[in-house]
Amino acid sequence: MADNPYRPGAAHAPPYLAGREAEQREFSRLLKQTPVLENLVLTGIRGIGKTVLMREALRKDAAENGWLWVGSDISEAASVSENHLVRRLLTDLNTFSADWEYSSSERYPLGFTEVAEHQTIHFDYQTMMTLFKREPGLSSDKIKRILLVAWELMQKHMPDKKGIIFAWDEAQNLADRSEVDQYPLGVLLDVFSSLQSQGVPFMLLLTGLPTLFPKLVDSRTYAERMFRVMTLDNLNYDESREAIAKPLDKVPEQIKNFFNSFSDDIYDLTKGYPYFIQFWCRELYDYLAGTRPDVDEDGAEAEVMERISRKLDMDFFEARWARLTDRQRDLLSIIAQLENSSGEFTVQEIVEGSKRTEQAFSSSHANQMLNSLFAKGLIFKNRHGKYVLAVPLLDQYIRRRITGDDTHKENDHD
Ligand SMILES: Nc1ncnc2c1ncn2[C@@H]1O[C@H](COP(=O)(O)OP(=O)(O)O)[C@@H](O)[C@H]1O
Ligand SMILES: [Mg+2]
Numbered sequence: 001m002a003d004n005p006y007r008p009g010a011a012h013a014p015p016y017l018a019g020r021e022a023e024q025r026e027f028s029r030l031l032k033q034t035p036v037l038e039n040l041v042l043t044g045i046r047g048i049g050k051t052v053l054m055r056e057a058l059r060k061d062a063a064e065n066g067w068l069w070v071g072s073d074i075s076e077a078a079s080v081s082e083n084h085l086v087r088r089l090l091t092d093l094n095t096f097s098a099d100w101e102y103s104s105s106e107r108y109p110l111g112f113t114e115v116a117e118h119q120t121i122h123f124d125y126q127t128m129m130t131l132f133k134r135e136p137g138l139s140s141d142k143i144k145r146i147l148l149v150a151w152e153l154m155q156k157h158m159p160d161k162k163g164i165i166f167a168w169d170e171a172q173n174l175a176d177r178s179e180v181d182q183y184p185l186g187v188l189l190d191v192f193s194s195l196q197s198q199g200v201p202f203m204l205l206l207t208g209l210p211t212l213f214p215k216l217v218d219s220r221t222y223a224e225r226m227f228r229v230m231t232l233d234n235l236n237y238d239e240s241r242e243a244i245a246k247p248l249d250k251v252p253e254q255i256k257n258f259f260n261s262f263s264d265d266i267y268d269l270t271k272g273y274p275y276f277i278q279f280w281c282r283e284l285y286d287y288l289a290g291t292r293p294d295v296d297e298d299g300a301e302a303e304v305m306e307r308i309s310r311k312l313d314m315d316f317f318e319a320r321w322a323r324l325t326d327r328q329r330d331l332l333s334i335i336a337q338l339e340n341s342s343g344e345f346t347v348q349e350i351v352e353g354s355k356r357t358e359q360a361f362s363s364s365h366a367n368q369m370l371n372s373l374f375a376k377g378l379i380f381k382n383r384h385g386k387y388v389l390a391v392p393l394l395d396q397y398i399r400r401r402i403t404g405d406d407t408h409k410e411n412d413h414d
Contacts, residue, residue: 001251001252001255001289002250002251004282004289005247005248005285006247006278006281006282006285007278007282008279008282010046010047010051011052012052012278013052013055014049014052014243014247014274015246015247016242016243016247017049017052017053017056017057018235018239018240018242018274019235019236019239019242019243020049020053020057020232023042023053023230023232024053024058024061026230027040027058027061028061028065030203030228031061031062031065031067032065034201035196035199035201036163036200036201036202036203037196039192039203039204039205039206039227040204040205040206040227040228041206041207041208041212041216041227041229042054042205042207042208042230042232043207043208043209043212043213043229044233045380045390045391045392046209046377046390047273047274047275048233048234048273048275049232049274050169050207050232051169051207053232054071054205054207055071058167058205059071062165065162066160066161067162067163067164068096068154068158068161068163068165069164069165069167070093070164070166070167071092071167071169072088072092072167073168073169073170074088074169074170074171074173074174075170076173080177080182080184081182081184082182082183082187083139085139085174085187085188086132086139086142086143089147089191090125090128090132090146091125092166093128093147093150094125094128096154096158096164097122097123097124097128097150097153097154098124098125099122099157100122100123100150100153100154100157101121101123101153101157102121102122102123102153103121123149123150123153128146132146139187140186140190140191140194143191144190144191144194144195147191147195147200148198148200151200151201163200163202163203164201164202164203165205166192166202166203166205167205167207168205168206169207169208170207171206171207171212172208172209172211172212172215174188175215176218185215185216185219185220186219186220188204189216189220189223192204192226193220193222204227210380210390213227213229234271234274235272235274235277236272237267240263240266240267240270240272241263243274243277243278243281244259244263244266244277244281245259247281255285255288259281259284259285261301262284262301262305265305266280266281266284269305270393271342271392271393273392273393276393279312279315279316280308283311283312287304287307287308313397313400317394320378320394321397323376324378325372327359328369328373330359330361331350331354331366331369331370331373332373332394333398334350334353334354334357334359334361335350335389335395336394336396336398336399336402337399337402338350338353341389341395342389342393342395342396343388344382344386344387345386345387346385346386347363347366347367348363350366351366377391378390378391
């Protein structure tokens with residue numbers, strides 16, 4: 001049997017990228033802007049497919065349309081200071097600019113005196129850093145001037161290129177810190193809005209968790225107008241079927257049929273959440289490849305599904321559950337038993353729900369617990385002040401734990 005084509009795992013390119021057409025069209029539109037007025041925020045919960053959409057589809061589109069692309073992951077460290085941000089920007093730029101000739105002698109006579117006259121100075125990281133350190137003023141002014149020079153050089157050395165996309169993943173890690181007087185996010189927004197208003201075609205594509213956009217707007221209110229926000233959702237039924245079936249083009253008909261017979265089940269179980277689709281399909285494929293079960297045998301299918309479901313609980317949910325305190329678990333259990341547990345819910349609903357259990361929560365206590373769950377990445381607060389679970393199908397998992405069954409039941413604790 002051919003190698004397993006499915007790829008569960010952060011940033012693993014899927015065998016077939018399903019759906020996301022609207023998002024790709026929207027990005028194409030942004031690529032046609034002259035001058036650049038709008039940048040892009042691509043947001044959604046973990047595992048929804050932001051990174052692979054950016055890397056597999058948007059990057060290609062940008063290249064085909066004559067844009068340079070620099071991509072980075074924003075680690076936690078990058079959020080700490082403005083200097084980190086500057087180094088990030090210059091490192092990104094360096095991937096192209098290191099080949100650009102920079103004649104420094106007229107513009108910057110000092111500081112390069114040890115360099116012999118005939119030597120060519122390139123606009124590489126070292127040169128840019130030297131300039132950065134010599135320029136007077138605020139970080140944002142200094143980095144702005146360097147990017148302006150970069151744009152001048154780029155027009156000379158790559159006249160057929162339209163501009164540069166700065167594609168930053170996990171951008172929710174960028175944060176201003178007033179207590180240490182560091183505003184990397186503010187600097188980033190100032191620099192790009194100022195350059196764009198001068199007609200420089202450098203565009204930001206920021207990807208991150210749903211906390212990203214509110215953070216941008218908190219830093220600079222004009223961020224609201226600077227970004228087009230696209231929120232990725234689960235794949236719909238047809239897209240999910242494609243994500244399941246398309247990778248099987250090269251396998252024997254019998255296996256394809258087997259997968260097709262499970263297709264609806266997989267959609268019901270995953271609700272179209274891309275990471276889970278890859279997970280289920282990979283397990284199913286391994287199971288088929290390993291044991292070649294007689295699929296006509298009574299009960300065989302149910303047993304396979306049961307096994308995979310248990311493995312997903314082990315691999316995905318148990319570790320998260322283990323990190324919680326008893327009170328956090330109590331609160332999540334109450335949420336899991338709300339009728340709208342998989343959608344938005346309010347503090348009030350949690351308080352009401354808790355009255356039906358032995359662990360009543362006051363609203364201030366519920367709020368406090370929600371904040372601690374937010375810090376652990378299990379809950380998001382959306383723009384309307386309502387809450388959603390940040391981990392898909394966590395509510396079903398919790399109901400399985402409580403009752404051994406993941407369907408909603410009334411008074412199941414009585
Ligand atoms: N459109 C899609 N079709 C099929 N699989 C997808 C799709 N988008 C994402 N995946 C799969 O889902 C998983 C998570 O994708 P990833 O891009 O890492 O999510 P995020 O960056 O939002 O956390 C990966 O295993 C990936 O292969
Ligand atoms: Mg990602």
